[in-house]
Amino acid sequence: MKPELLSQLLADVEQKRSVVLCTDLASGAARLVHPYAPEAGVDPALVAACREAADADRSQKWDGPGGTVFLRVFHPPVRLVVVGAVHIAQSLGRMAQLAGYDVLVVDPRRAFATEQRFLGIPLSTEWPDEALKRIGVDRRTAVVTMTHDPKIDDPALVAALRSDAFYVGALGSKKTQEARRERLRRQGFPEAELARICGPVGLPIGAVSPGEMAISILSQLVEKLRKPAGSKPA
Template identity: 50%
Template sequence: MIDVQHDRIPEIALEWHRAGTGAALATVIETWGSAPRPVGSQLAISGDGQIEGSVSGGCVEGAVVVEAIDALQGNGDRLMLEFGVSDDEAFAVGLACGGRIRVMVEPIGTALPEDMLASLCDARAKRSQVAYVLNTETGAQALATPPEHAARFRIDKSGFEEDGVTFVGVHNPPLRMVVVGAVHIAQPLMKMARLAGYDATLIDPREAFGAPARFPGETISNDWPDEAMRAHGLDPRVAVVTLTHDPKIDDPAIIEALKSDVFYLGSLGSTRTHAKRVARLKEQGFEDDDIARIHAPVGLDIGGRSPAEIAISIMAEITQRLRKG
């Protein structure tokens, strides 16, 4: 399942600040060697010592908290901290060897203005792609959205630009997946999607197919796909997969997806099936460029035969599209 609490680190820091306890955001801005947490990882620290999130998996959190509270009680300046992670400490958090991490600590209201953090949180609440951009030499700050830093947004990569002073902290909405058709392939695909970090929803108006007994623990909608997808919301962090072969069910989902900016749309079916699908979509007024967005037959050609193998091929193609464009 998606770690909702961990994903709310900026929001938690803002809540603590507004509650009057004071708060700071610590962000991993650079790593060398084997680092416990990737660049962009965040830790919220309140003035009374509460913490949420992580910048090191436990290696240096204590030191960061002490420095953050000192900054909150002092002049509220931005801090740049550098820590070495010993081999023993690294091994304790599951790494083979040590490294170094650089952590930026920004007290809210001084180093990081409250209104800028509030705007960042508002963008996140709307599932907008947003980045916090800081010039570490001049202190100039801004929020950026695509097409700026498009490559970073695509691969979820926070870090310094080539100038070595501009840090870009990427805040992408959590990934979501819509699977249309509660067929055998959907059973392993839903599990794989969750393992890969997607919040997955299964849609099938046929209640006998989309039944909790067949998909225990999954989010299921028995509404018609176009209605369910409009209610769900589609955006550049959503992948859509249709699996039924039935035009009455798949076509409304495909049409809804083509009207949106989902980053992936894949449809099960042979080349012949897809040719018929293309003809129907053209009758609906879709152009060749629109139809070319559909990955069909769905999945990378790895020779998969079983439902699980086909699900692997689908997840591989989705990952390729997400990370490579």
């Protein structure tokens, strides 16, 4: 690989752009393809193959007209927006960072969202719908609400349901969930949309402590990311 190509690749990685490094395994010739903003003049079949690999987040070989090409997918980190700077969010934020995710904790209540309580975790005191709009929720973003306060949680869930977020979770008991679903129904969300909300949130592993709750939520998030409905197991 030429040093110039490596520099371009590093620039894409640092600026958090999805990019595919395409290497001809016989000749060693390599180029970059941006699957969601393809450059002009690239073989459309190669662009389509890169797009497919990027969508599946799976680096793979592609048999092109000129031989076998390896498509190495580089995505920016998965993003997790935690709404509610509550106790569980402290564990969830740290664990998600260990898993390699970009975490943002959002809570307009300044008493909760303090740097002291969330050392090393990016914080925002915006209203969650504003924060979600600003960062641009995409198909590699997860949103989990944790405040139990409809004034804060509901706008976040509305924004998440209107986005391509791969995971939408809402903390709260079955009773809380039903009340929430009813409020969202009145806002016009059909059942199929409401079904996207994982609530009660997390896999049912009997989690009790905040750390265990974080493990249960992260496990469910990974499952949605890596084994989306209808996909082949990884």
